[in-house]
Amino acid sequence: MEDANGSAGFVSEWSWEENKLFELALAVIDEEIPDRWEVVSSMIGSKKSAEEVRMHYEVLLKDLDKIESFGTMDDHELNSAANEDIQSIFWTDEDQELFGQLSLD
Numbered sequence: 001m002e003d004a005n006g007s008a009g010f011v012s013e014w015s016w017e018e019n020k021l022f023e024l025a026l027a028v029i030d031e032e033i034p035d036r037w038e039v040v041s042s043m044i045g046s047k048k049s050a051e052e053v054r055m056h057y058e059v060l061l062k063d064l065d066k067i068e069s070f071g072t073m074d075d076h077e078l079n080s081a082a083n084e085d086i087q088s089i090f091w092t093d094e095d096q097e098l099f100g101q102l103s104l105d
Contacts, residue, residue, distance in 0.1 A: 018046050
C-alpha cells in the first residue's frame with residue numbers, strides 16, 4: 001500500500017485514542033530501551049504491531065520537521081510550500097486552475 005506521498009509501505013489508520021496513548025507512551029518510554037516499539041505497542045493496547053508503531057513515529061518526525069521548517073520560511077515560501085502540499089495530496093491540476101481563478105478580494 002502507498003501513503004499520501006506515494007511512499008511504499010504499510011499505512012494503517014490510527015484512532016484519536018490510539019494517537020493519544022502513543023504520545024503518552026513516547027513520553028514515558030526512554031529512547032534507549034532496546035525493545036521500545038514493542039513496549040509502546042503493548043501500552044497502546046490495540047492491534048498495532050511494533051513495526052506499525054515505529055513507522056507511525058517516523059511519520060511523526062517527518063511532520064515535525066516540516067512544521068519546524070515552515071518557521072524559517074518567508075511568506076512567499078510558506079504559501080508555495082502549502083500550495084504544493086495541498087495540491088499533491090488533494091487537488092488535481094484542474095482543481096488548482098479553478099482555485100487560481102477565484103477572487104478572494
